[in-house]
Amino acid sequence: MSLSSYHTHSKYSDGKNTLEEMVQSAIEKGCKEIGFSDHAPMIFDCGWSMKQEQVESYKKEVTALKEKYKDKIKIYLGIEQDYFSTPAEGYDYIIGSVHFILKDGEYLPNDLSADAMKEFVDRCYGGDVYAYCEDYYKMMADIVRVTKCQIVGHFDIVTKFNEKMPMIDINHPRYINAIDYALKELSKTNAIFEVNTGAISRGYRTSSYPDNKTLDKIAKSGKPFVITSDTHNVETVNFNFAEEKEKLDQKGYKYIKSLEEII
Numbered sequence: 001m002s003l004s005s006y007h008t009h010s011k012y013s014d015g016k017n018t019l020e021e022m023v024q025s026a027i028e029k030g031c032k033e034i035g036f037s038d039h040a041p042m043i044f045d046c047g048w049s050m051k052q053e054q055v056e057s058y059k060k061e062v063t064a065l066k067e068k069y070k071d072k073i074k075i076y077l078g079i080e081q082d083y084f085s086t087p088a089e090g091y092d093y094i095i096g097s098v099h100f101i102l103k104d105g106e107y108l109p110n111d112l113s114a115d116a117m118k119e120f121v122d123r124c125y126g127g128d129v130y131a132y133c134e135d136y137y138k139m140m141a142d143i144v145r146v147t148k149c150q151i152v153g154h155f156d157i158v159t160k161f162n163e164k165m166p167m168i169d170i171n172h173p174r175y176i177n178a179i180d181y182a183l184k185e186l187s188k189t190n191a192i193f194e195v196n197t198g199a200i201s202r203g204y205r206t207s208s209y210p211d212n213k214t215l216d217k218i219a220k221s222g223k224p225f226v227i228t229s230d231t232h233n234v235e236t237v238n239f240n241f242a243e244e245k246e247k248l249d250q251k252g253y254k255y256i257k258s259l260e261e262i263i
């Protein structure tokens with residue numbers, strides 16, 4: 001029996017498989033639950049989120065699958081709300097994420113590529129990567145108010161490319177201050193944090209978000225974590241969950257075993 005994932009993408013946004021294929025894969029992998037969290041429509045066209053006109057059919061299709069598979073798996077209708085998504089309504093839960101930093105009227109994607117990130121930092125921040133991180137974590141600090149999320153998505157995604165192209169020293173005082181500010185603000189909310197394996201399955205990192213140091217800081221809040229795969233295809237529905245579970249168990253950190261615990 002595997003833990004279940006609540007961070008799941010399908011063809012409704014940038015995933016490769018249908019909702020039903022993802023459900024069947026979760027059942028095969030021994031998950032008791034699955035939560036869908038396709039990317040919500042954005043206030044600008046980013047090219048990979050759901051379109052506004054798809055929202056109703058996404059909701060209908062997930063609702064129909066809940067009924068069809070109710071004897072085999074519990075399905076939740078969720079959404080991944082970006083800081084710049086249109087408002088969400090009628091979902092079982094929300095993951096709140098920051099994929100873009102708004103700088104001088106330009107939406108800078110933070111997860112595109114190492115080269116793109118370097119170009120943004122050089123062009124828009126005069127090469128000051130910590131100013132870029134400060135802007136990101138200021139938005140993160142506000143993500144629960146903006147998206148009404150129960151789960152904070154990939155909290156330190158700005159470090160996505162740090163293994164392949166080290167740009168951020170996570171021990172730099174300005175980086176620590178930026179993170180600590182966001183954690184302080186988010187600790188005032190009920191939202192919990194992901195341990196997200198998506199960047200490992202896609203070959204960007206060898207460890208999950210957040211990094212161990214940040215994981216330890218978040219754990220001090222006493223909140224449980226939620227292990228998620230941020231999966232975009234049937235192969236990675238519960239990617240690396242056994243290892244993540246073991247890591248959290250060894251550290252004595254709590255994690256949820258059902259979404260019911262937080263919604």
Ligand SMILES: [Zn+2]
Pocket residue numbers: 080097099153154
């Ligand atoms: Zn995301």
Ligand SMILES: [Zn+2]
Pocket residue numbers: 007009080230
């Ligand atoms: Zn995602």
